[in-house]
Amino acid sequence: MNNDERLAEVTARFPFVACDYARALADASDAFRLQMEPDVRELEDEEEFGPDPFDEEGEAGGCFGLKQRFPDRVLIMTSNACFMNCRHCTRKGLLQHAEVVRSDEELAACAAYVQEHPLVRDVLLSGGDPLVLPDDEVMRFVRAFADLPQIDVVRLCTRAPCVNPARVTREIAARLAVGGKVWVNTQFNHADEVTPEAAAACVNLVNAGIPVSCQTVLLAGVNDSADAMLDLFRALQRARVRPYYVFQCDPVAGIAHFRVPLERAIEIERECAARIGGLGLPRFVADVPGASRKIPIAELSC
Numbered sequence: 001m002n003n004d005e006r007l008a009e010v011t012a013r014f015p016f017v018a019c020d021y022a023r024a025l026a027d028a029s030d031a032f033r034l035q036m037e038p039d040v041r042e043l044e045d046e047e048e049f050g051p052d053p054f055d056e057e058g059e060a061g062g063c064f065g066l067k068q069r070f071p072d073r074v075l076i077m078t079s080n081a082c083f084m085n086c087r088h089c090t091r092k093g094l095l096q097h098a099e100v101v102r103s104d105e106e107l108a109a110c111a112a113y114v115q116e117h118p119l120v121r122d123v124l125l126s127g128g129d130p131l132v133l134p135d136d137e138v139m140r141f142v143r144a145f146a147d148l149p150q151i152d153v154v155r156l157c158t159r160a161p162c163v164n165p166a167r168v169t170r171e172i173a174a175r176l177a178v179g180g181k182v183w184v185n186t187q188f189n190h191a192d193e194v195t196p197e198a199a200a201a202c203v204n205l206v207n208a209g210i211p212v213s214c215q216t217v218l219l220a221g222v223n224d225s226a227d228a229m230l231d232l233f234r235a236l237q238r239a240r241v242r243p244y245y246v247f248q249c250d251p252v253a254g255i256a257h258f259r260v261p262l263e264r265a266i267e268i269e270r271e272c273a274a275r276i277g278g279l280g281l282p283r284f285v286a287d288v289p290g291a292s293r294k295i296p297i298a299e300l301s302c
């Protein structure tokens with residue numbers, strides 16, 4: 001296969017998708033462009049890794065469109081679309097044929113599942129990106145779970161503040177804030193992404209009373225230095241976003257070229273810890289198949 005044929009094979013497996021804002025940001029930032037542009041190296045690790053290390057299509061299922069890996073949390077697949085298909089996405093092999101909750105009956109079944117599992121107190125609205133849905137649809141998902149007395153937190157997992165900040169309007173922020181249960185988890189991977197528009201989107205959420213946290217992915221060539229990470233953490237704090245986790249890339253097919261060696265990741269974490277206060281320092285962790293919690297990367301080196 002020549003290069004064009006290999007790229008066609010890459011996008012047949014995980015299509016190129018990017019909204020206008022993301023394309024413009026990629027023109028201005030190499031660190032962001034690497035997360036958006038298909039790369040022939042996505043074909044190189046398929047024998048080493050599979051598409052579903054966390055068995056989301058198997059035992060991790062609960063009912064249609066609901067995944068449960070931990071006793072106190074469930075994840076709801078609200079969509080299989082995103083404003084940008086991140087080339088490092090953990091679910092890149094699953095999204096196109098994911099079970100997505102659409103009908104009222106499917107959503108009611110998920111709420112019933114939660115009620116049958118009283119240890120569940122935290123619901124992740126994920127996908128895909130829930131904010132690709134219209135506001136009323138987003139609120140249908142939020143209310144289905146926020147109205148349950150056992151639920152303390154409804155986590156909206158969205159990269160919209162980074163890749164399409166205009167979507168995070170004051171109106172949707174005000175609606176999400178009603179009831180005080182919604183938290184937003186977003187993803188920024190480089191300080192270049194914290195543009196004035198992105199910071200304004202985050203501030204819209206915070207000003208409405210919604211806690212906003214960032215889950216960064218450690219990506220080779222994008223943010224694999226302490227300087228790059230610290231620039232990001234400081235930019236996030238200026239936008240009033242809590243740096244929450246830095247994840248090692250998951251062992252998923254198609255993203256091996258983004259993986260940073262564990263020893264290097266630990267070095268970056270140590271240098272960051274020496275140079276920023278605790279409020280600006282996220283936990284560096286890995287999601288390990290079969291583990292009952294996120295594992296701090298320092299433990300993995302033992």
Ligand code: SF4
Binds near residue numbers: 083086089090159
């Ligand atoms: S926004 Fe999230 S779910 Fe969508 S492609 Fe990016 S990492 Fe994957």
